[in-house]
Amino acid sequence: TNVMDGLRLVSKNSDALVFFFLVFVIGTSSGCIENFAYVRVREVGGTGNNMGILRLVSSLAGAPMFWFSGPMTEALGNDVVLVLSLLAYVARFLNYAWMKHPYHALPAEALRGITFALFWSSGSMYAHKISPPGMKATMLLTMNAMYGGLGQSLGAIIGGKMQTNFGTAKTFIYSGIFDICFVGALVVYLLTRSDRAFT
Secondary structure: OOHHHHHHHHHOOHHHHHHHHHHHHHHHHHHHHHHHHHHHHHHOOOOHHHHHHHHHHHHHHHHHHHHHHHHHHHHHOHHHHHHHHHHHHHHHHHHHHHOOOHHHHHHHHHHHHHHHHHHHHHHHHHHHHOOOOOOHHHHHHHHHHHHHHHHHHHHHHHHHHHHHHHOHHHHHHHHHHHHHHHHHHHHHHHHHOOOOOOO
16 A cells, blocks of 8 residues: 555544544653653652662563553453553552652552553554554554654653643643543543444
8 A cells, every 4th residue: 555545544534543642642641751750759759769669660560461461452442441541641640749758659650561551552453453554564653653752752841841830740730630631532532433443
């Protein structure tokens, strides 16, 4: 398939467009939280040792989920997994905003590992599925660009400006509010469908 013809074909698929925008929103949330989570940990007295333990917990929680992500996605469906991934960002934002001790971030760090594994595996499977013939790598590249390129870059920029103006805690609260509003809009879209989206 010609690349432009393939992209035009994908652009006519409303589910695909919503999916890539969802990936962009998750990437934006990731860009904000990954750049300022440990700033918040430092604000409540965290040390380098605390941060190392938090990251270890995140890695240990995420590693097995790459193994179990396939069966879980098959059981729940891509749409449910993607909605849960965004809700996990809401929980993480609020956890970081309201914590009073460095180790209060342990639940948020565990969620980071679990949800990234589920999100990335589920998203990759859906991007693979909607790929026109000969464009599987292009769709995966597009997903990566929406998440890691545009999304995370914009999240870091917006997060930096908000953190300067409002402080880290309020930045996370406002980001969590935005994400929950987007989840609401996404759920409304999914409920208007006569069948399951992202399947």
